[in-house]
Amino acid sequence: MTTTGEDHEPARGGPWWWDRRRGAVLDVSLGVVSALECAAEGVPFARDAGIPPAMGVVFGLLAGSMLVVRRKWPIAVVLVALAITPAEMGFLMGVVGLYTMAASELPRRIIGALAGMTFLGTLVVTFVRLGQDMARDGLDLGDWFLPFASIATSLGMTAPPLLLGLYVGQRRRLMESLRERADSLERELQLLAERAEERAEWARGEERTRIAREMHDVVAHRVSLMVVHAAALQAIARKDPEKAVKNAALVGDMGRQALTELREMLGVLRSGGGGARAERASVPLAAVGVAAAAAASRAAEDGESSSEGPCLSELDELIGQSEAAGMVVNLSVEGAERAYAAEVESTAFRVVQEALTNVHKHAAGAKTHVRLAHRVSEIAMQVENEPPPEVSSASSARLPSGGNGLVGMKERVAALGGVFVSGPTDAGGFRVSAVIPAS
Known part of the structure; x- marks a missing residue:
């Protein structure tokens, strides 16, 4: 060094x-x-x-x-x-x-x-x-000898030390200049390494946030529905065995779907982590920060390319699952349906999914309205639930809440340049609204 x-x-x-x-x-x-x-x-x-x-x-x-x-x-x-x-x-x-x-x-x-x-x-x-x-x-010795000897002697005593001194001085200044440039380059490299490490740390933080958000989206909705169905199953097991069997089958299907999605996500994480470790093992220590940032970026890209996430065409299935859990959901769509970028459709789907999950957690049995609007340059969605009934068969489920659902939705929408608003309604319900640019 x-x-x-x-x-x-x-x-x-x-x-x-x-x-x-x-x-x-x-x-x-x-x-x-x-x-x-x-x-x-x-x-x-x-x-x-x-x-x-x-x-x-x-x-x-x-x-x-x-x-x-x-x-x-x-x-x-x-x-x-x-x-x-x-x-x-x-x-x-x-x-x-x-x-x-x-x-x-x-x-x-x-x-x-x-x-x-x-x-x-x-x-x-x-x-x-x-x-x-x-x-x-x-x-x-002739008239020419005296001037020639005088000039030769003077040149011999002055020219060699003068030229040698000029050469040594110039070389010394050149070496000092090169040394200063090398020091400046080293400082720049150290600064770049520090910035690369900061970028790598930022990339790791972003990746952790993205993974946590995906895990929340995958687990929270499926498990919430499973808990609701389990509570309903417990309530009707003796009164209506056929419906209890149907609910048990739904619980099993949702559990398998959740496990499948978790396995796919863990597979992406394993492949991305291995690439990052191999990348770090093959580069010098001075470039660890750059390699970490590149590896994290590649892991994120691999995760996006291998699993683009849900799309709006799966929205009917999502609402059907909530209806199977006893929720009354009305879906209205405005505008002509068209294809959007994968991240836009995935974010729109996750917003609706998380809003429905919150209804299951905090307003079980409440009637819910889902509105989707396809506009020229944006897509808008709104999920609004009415006040929950006084007595609900699923209210005994007591679903836990980590308080990160709304925060995660807002971060997703803001990352795409959209607007997210949520809050209670005057009628006593709750409304979640989001607008995402189409491109």
């Missing part, structure tokens, strides 16, 4: 302005070598200048030791090297100082100006000294 930008920063463990101890050791070593060189070159300089040799040595030591501060003040090092060039001193200091200045973050115009001054100073000093030596030794 790539480390962060803070980890790339060098640890400041050196004294004063040095980032590292080895940098301080290197600069001090170069300063000592430069001081010794300048001290040795200070003896002939003092002899030519007519001063005591000790003064030339001290001057050389002081001038050469300036190389120690090359990282902090590279311009000062180059200027000192340029100042002692006429004395034929500071060869090492001039080369190292020029390299350090070129590799630093100084503006290009300052580096170019000082490099040009160093080149001109070396050229003039070389031209004068070499001319004096040739005249003293009586050498005559």
Whole structure:
């Protein structure tokens, strides 16, 4: 894993302005070598200048030791090297100082100006000294030799350290830029991983909600009817054996239907869960969030594709089951029937189913009106029950209620961009209304 930008920063463990101890050791070593060189070159300089040799040595030591501060003040090092060039001193200091200045973050115009001054100073000093030596030794190598030798010497002392310093500085800046980009990319990847994990958690929550809603729709209606029939069976078992047998058969049929729907749903969950586990096992840890989101999405898609859910054509069968349980249900349909998207038909069916289930739970025996309207761009449904009778054969069933039916219906309708309203009527009954866009 790539480390962060803070980890790339060098640890400041050196004294004063040095980032590292080895940098301080290197600069001090170069300063000592430069001081010794300048001290040795200070003896002939003092002899030519007519001063005591000790003064030339001290001057050389002081001038050469300036190389120690090359990282902090590279311009000062180059200027000192340029100042002692006429004395034929500071060869090492001039080369190292020029390299350090070129590799630093100084503006290009300052580096170019000082490099040009160093080149001109070396050229003039070389031209004068070499001319004096040739005249003293009586050498005559032609008029071209002196300028050529001076230019070659100046270029040899300035061009290599300058070009090397520019290359090292540019490479250093490039590496820093690449490191910053890598750190930025890592932060973005971490952010994406966090967002992917959030999306995966959201997808898992949505899937849990969807599964809970489907389980409620499958179990609540079937089991409620079974409990109602069982209560009725208990009441008429001795009085009307034939009707009791009929009710028992209905209870068995509804139980088998509920078990079949539960098995289908559990089969979808098993196949979807296996795909998610396989997906997670085949990807790196950094992509777990993305894989989880994709797996949850695929599981949801697989669940929808393998079991599209009920449709409006099954509405007559649903109402027939409620009528078989002793409820009086009137169904009215407005508009021309047409096909809708699977999720629209499934939601409309579930709303009617849950509303009828609530009537069985809270108003057993009440007359119920189911209205379905096919409109141009939407489908509307309404389930309204009248006040329950004072005495009902099914009232002793005491059906439990979790209080999630209306919430689940509202969530289903809202997910499709529809409107859901429920509440008691003035007559003492209860009304459930929903409008769902057709597309």
